[in-house]
Amino acid sequence: MIDVPQTHKDAVAKAIAALGGIWDTQRTVTTLRDSGHEPTDQRAAEKEARRVLRQLALKGSLVKIDPVRAIYRSAV
Structure with a gap:
């Protein structure tokens, strides 16, 4: 099986689903x-983090x- 790398958005979404809470x-x-x-x-890391947070907020x-x-909170 090929190990497909996670996108930044996927990695953060997985952590949010597992941990919930407040995200900055x-x-x-x-x-x-x-x-x-x-x-x-x-x-660059902070800029990418803010971009990912905005994407996940748009997704719900x-x-x-x-x-x-x-600063965001988990919607779950």
């Missing part, structure tokens, strides 16, 4: 690193709880 940029960056996605630098997996900062 730093928690998402940590999750991406733990799943083997190593960014080029911290700024997360609900934005802060109107200014990238």
Whole structure:
């Protein structure tokens, strides 16, 4: 069986489903690193984390709880 690498969105979605709770940029960056996605630098990692959080909010997996900062809670 071929091991298909997870996308950033898939890796974070899996963690959200398993852990629930509050999600912010730093928690998402940590999750991406733990799943083997190593960014080029911290700024790029944070930008990608915010993008993934927005995608998952559009999908309905997360609900934005802060109107200014990238802080979400699990919709489950």
